[in-house]
Amino acid sequence: MAASFLRNCWYVAGWANEITERPLVRTICNEPILFFRDQDGAVRAVSDRCPHRKAPLSSGFIEKGEITCGYHGIRFDGQGRCVHVPGGLSFGSTFAVRAFPAQQMHGFIFIWMGDPAKADAALIPDFSENEKPGWVAVRDMLPVACNYQLLADNLLDLTHVVYVHKTTLGGSQVTDTPLDVTVDGDVVRAERFMKNVDTAPIYKAARGLDSKIDRWQIFEWRAPSYIKLTLGARAAGTDLPYGTPVHRVLNALTPETDATTHYFWSTARNWALDDPKVDAIYFNMTVEAFNEDKAIAEQQQRYIASDTSGAPLIAFAFDKAGQSARRILRGKIEEEEAAPLARAG
Structure with a gap:
């Protein structure tokens, strides 16, 4: 079946003022995405599916620029890396949530849904x-x-x-x-x-x-x-x-x-x-x-x-x-x- 969406491009995900101390969840190209700000105020975008049991990360909370899943308390940073599993349990480097390039510009939040290596802010349209x-x-x-x-x-x-x-x-x-x-x-x-x-x-x-x-x-x-x-x-x-x-x-x-x-x-x-x-x-x-x-x-x-x-x-x-x-x-x-x-x- 032919693909419905172009992936290597920027999409508008929201207005900049939609992401405050509370995260924003929005589905883009059939993907539920969680948007939040890190400790420096930069916008971060990750899949809203926790890689553990596929529960929504957005059921949890943001603290110090990291997202804690509301199901089992597993915590991830803005790059999608796991930084904590409760009980001191070990986890491999591949245990992570998918992160997406995101930019704030022209009053919008933009997200790149494709290959992160190809994300170029110069491709954002002039609005x-x-x-x-x-x-x-x-x-x-x-x-x-x-x-x-x-x-x-x-x-x-x-x-x-x-x-x-x-x-x-x-x-x-x-x-x-x-x-x-x-x-x-x-x-x-x-x-x-x-x-x-x-x-x-x-x-x-x-x-x-x-x-x-x-x-x-x-x-x-x-x-x-x-x-x-x-x-x-x-x-x-x-x-x-x-x-x-x-x-x-x-x-x-x-x-x-x-x-x-x-x-x-x-x-x-x-x-x-x-x-x-x-x-x-x-x-x-x-x-x-x-x-x-x-x-x-x-x-x-x-x-x-x-x-x-x-x-x-x-x-x-x-x-x-x-x-x-x-x-x-x-x-x-x-x-x-x-x-x-x-x-x-």
């Missing part, structure tokens, strides 16, 4: 707008009961905003304007520029644009499932440069299982930095819109799972960006799966 001076962001995590690639399909074509997001992101002429898609190595980029179209509710609420507008949607996808959207609008015919962000939506789609996803998102802007009313507009309208996506995607997942016909998903021109992303990701997964066979040969 710096979450914390960069001159920007402010609202954010959340949405659990969605669908495969993460269905959400990537959704985000890489905003044609659906006309039908799904009528009270938030929708607007006329989106479906009439083709999406210009380019593939640069392993990066998919796409953009749509609409002139003299009806405004969208979010621009009317946040920017007071209540007449005709010029509007742009600029997408960038990077494996395995990172999508940065630069969204902007101006009063029709005015001189705000094309591509200027009214806001950026940073999306990290982390597979929990084959059929469930942790959807981390933030909406960042570089204006009205200290205006709680604008914060509330963006947070509330984004939550409303993404819950609409959640409803569609979860129904889609159920119907795909129950379809016994074997018929594939059909792609139209407006699916090109999503199809390009799927093709790149599939190639990377196949290459990763073939690597051990190549070494063995």
